[in-house]
Amino acid sequence: xxxxxxxxxxxxxxxxxxxxxxxxxxxxxxxxxxxxxxxxxxxxxxxxxxxxxxxxxxxxxxxxxxxxxxxxxxxxxxxxxxxxxxxxxxxxxxxxxxxxxxxxxxxxxxxxxxxxxxxxxxxxxxxxxxxxxxxxxxxxxxxxxxxxxxxxxxxxxxxxxxxxxxxxxxxxxxxxxxxxxxxxxxxxxxxxxxxxxxxxxxxxxxxxxxxxxxxxxxxxxxxxxxxxx
Amino acid sequence: xxxxxxxxxxxxxxxxxxxxxxxxxxxxxxxxxxxxxxxxxxxxxxxxxxxxxxxxxxxxxxxxxxxxxxxxxxxxxxxxxxxxxxxxxxxxxxxxxxxxxxxxxxxxxxxxxxxxxxxxxxxxxxxxxxxxxxxxxxxxxxxxxxxxxxxxxxxxxxxxxxxxxxxxxxxxxxxxxxxxxxxxxxxxxxxxxxxxxxxxxxxxxxxxxxxxxxxxxxxxxxxxxxxxx
DNA sequence: CCAGATATTGTAAAACTAACACTTATTGTT
DNA sequence: AACAATAAGTGTTAGTTTTACAATATCTGG
Numbered sequence: 001x002x003x004x005x006x007x008x009x010x011x012x013x014x015x016x017x018x019x020x021x022x023x024x025x026x027x028x029x030x031x032x033x034x035x036x037x038x039x040x041x042x043x044x045x046x047x048x049x050x051x052x053x054x055x056x057x058x059x060x061x062x063x064x065x066x067x068x069x070x071x072x073x074x075x076x077x078x079x080x081x082x083x084x085x086x087x088x089x090x091x092x093x094x095x096x097x098x099x100x101x102x103x104x105x106x107x108x109x110x111x112x113x114x115x116x117x118x119x120x121x122x123x124x125x126x127x128x129x130x131x132x133x134x135x136x137x138x139x140x141x142x143x144x145x146x147x148x149x150x151x152x153x154x155x156x157x158x159x160x161x162x163x164x165x166x167x168x169x170x171x172x173x174x175x176x177x178x179x180x181x182x183x184x185x186x187x188x189x190x191x192x193x194x195x196x197x198x199x200x201x202x203x204x205x206x207x208x209x210x211x212x213x214x215x216x217x218x219x220x221x222x223x224x225x226x227x228x229x
Numbered sequence: 230x231x232x233x234x235x236x237x238x239x240x241x242x243x244x245x246x247x248x249x250x251x252x253x254x255x256x257x258x259x260x261x262x263x264x265x266x267x268x269x270x271x272x273x274x275x276x277x278x279x280x281x282x283x284x285x286x287x288x289x290x291x292x293x294x295x296x297x298x299x300x301x302x303x304x305x306x307x308x309x310x311x312x313x314x315x316x317x318x319x320x321x322x323x324x325x326x327x328x329x330x331x332x333x334x335x336x337x338x339x340x341x342x343x344x345x346x347x348x349x350x351x352x353x354x355x356x357x358x359x360x361x362x363x364x365x366x367x368x369x370x371x372x373x374x375x376x377x378x379x380x381x382x383x384x385x386x387x388x389x390x391x392x393x394x395x396x397x398x399x400x401x402x403x404x405x406x407x408x409x410x411x412x413x414x415x416x417x418x419x420x421x422x423x424x425x426x427x428x429x430x431x432x433x434x435x436x437x438x439x440x441x442x443x444x445x446x447x448x449x450x451x452x453x454x455x456x457x458x
Numbered sequence: 459c460c461a462g463a464t465a466t467t468g469t470a471a472a473a474c475t476a477a478c479a480c481t482t483a484t485t486g487t488t
Numbered sequence: 489a490a491c492a493a494t495a496a497g498t499g500t501t502a503g504t505t506t507t508a509c510a511a512t513a514t515c516t517g518g
Contacts, residue, residue, distance in 0.1 A: 083283055206516065
């Protein structure tokens with residue numbers, strides 16, 4: 001087999017935007033870099049793709065290495081390849097995003113040593129980011145805004161059992177606008193993808209709300225159809 | 230500056246899906262390869278990215294080299310990076326699509342010598358394609374189906390002056406279903422992006438239809454809003 | 459039992475969608 | 489000049505979806 005030799009040094013990497021939802025705010029997982037270039041800067045978690053893994057596999061591996069999390073569906077959304085984007089050579093980056101449940105069972109395991117620390121940061125209070133990561137982030141946020149309007153993916157950010165008000169909050173925070181409570185509930189329930197658990201919220205000092213669970217089986221039927229908010 | 234050396238030979242390419250519309254059919258531009266691998270196979274036009282060009286620039290260059298066409302908006306839609314996708318090494322491909330007016334002023338100039346020939350081929354009669362190009366094509370077609378439902382991009386496939394029936398044909402062919410004539414016209418005109426040219430079709434042996442032009446200024450206002458068919 | 463906090467519920471007007479068929483204009487033919 | 493052929497052009501109605509809007513119910517803690 002004749003190998004095609006690249007005419008110049010080049011390679012490709014994955015960057016991940018991990019969205020989380022906590023205390024009524026949309027968060028993104030950032031790491032503080034411990035190595036040059038951009039030492040001490042905040043950045044999206046990412047890494048070079050290895051020889052024997054596909055892009056999707058690479059994204060899963062990187063997510064796992066950086067967070068300990070497995071079995072999360074990540075979606076590729078864009079590839080960033082401006083000439084000067086990486087100071088150490090021609091490296092293009094394939095960007096993925098995922099939406100995670102924070103807290104609960106899946107706490108974040110320590111991050112590999114290439115980062116000083118990792119934190120969930122409110123998307124409204126982002127620090128200056130390394131490389132072109134601000135651009136990547138902005139585009140990722142736009143992507144989930146569009147997606148959440150058409151597919152009921154907001155569940156992925158919530159604990160397994162959640163109230164309709166919590167769900168509405170997710171929509172409001174991502175879309176950046178208030179929604180009408182009655183209309184939201186009517187519409188959401190009409191999709192028939194929420195299972196009423198006949199169970200109430202606990203530990204609140206006011207009327208407890210009904211808990212719901214996302215019904216994957218029914219979701220399959222909805223998938224493909226378009227919904228909107 | 231410390232260069233990051235890739236740990237293995239790898240590089241990246243662009244593949245373009247060029248959609249055209251002719252004789253009531255959706256077409257795609259394919260080349261017949263003149264070199265190994267996949268010599269004599271049909272393939273999407275594509276090439277390696279050069280050192281000093283961004284991905285977008287590379288896509289424009291490749292489009293120009295292969296078709297002589299310039300100033301067409303191409304949109305990146307996905308990056309294909311399975312391990313075995315290219316028999317000559319680890320080459321991932323960033324895929325773009327564009328919608329072109331066929332015929333008229335912009336005839337295709339001869340293709341560079343790396344292809345035996347290039348042809349516009351009906352998307353319903355595709356030959357077996359090289360590499361993973363069938364997969365790339367399928368995904369590109371899905372993409373424009375989704376996009377045409379939400380943004381009035383069908384114009385890009387038509388000559389500058391067109392009739393409503395021609396426009397409806399584009400929608401029907403891409404969406405793969407018949408649309409109601411009255412409802413289509415009502416809706417399309419309600420977007421206010423078509424300028425009535427007070428001019429009639431010529432050379433037809435039946436009642437001549439009114440010609441319209443796409444109004445870019447008004448389109449700007451619509452953009453962002455969602456429409457649907 | 460009262461105050462505070464949030465959950466839960468319905469209705470009416472407006473906008474949009476979907477279904478449906480006949481008349482008009484033009485050309486070419488007899 | 490009539491007419492056959494062909495596609496252009498046009499409205500209405502019923503059904504569905506969206507929007508706007510506010511009072512009552514439930515629970516907790518003091």
